[in-house]
Amino acid sequence: MTHVEVKNGNVEGALKRFKVKVQRSGIPSEVKKRKEYSKPGILRREAKKEAIKNARKKNKNYN
Numbered sequence: 001m002t003h004v005e006v007k008n009g010n011v012e013g014a015l016k017r018f019k020v021k022v023q024r025s026g027i028p029s030e031v032k033k034r035k036e037y038s039k040p041g042i043l044r045r046e047a048k049k050e051a052i053k054n055a056r057k058k059n060k061n062y063n
Contacts, residue, residue, distance in 0.1 A: 002021045006014040022028065038046075 004014050033041040
């Protein structure tokens with residue numbers, strides 16, 4: 001569980017730190033991924049597309 005301490009009554013700053021911690025933990029992406037069921041074949045296809053995209057990006061940076 002994510003925990004943030006409020007310092008000097010600065011709730012806005014604590015909320016900002018909390019949002020950053022939650023984002024880094026990957027909770028929003030996990031919720032988005034689990035929002036609806038995807039067939040295993042579709043998941044493999046999307047993972048393959050993502051891998052190709054990342055490989056192209058990586059090769060683009062080397063040239």
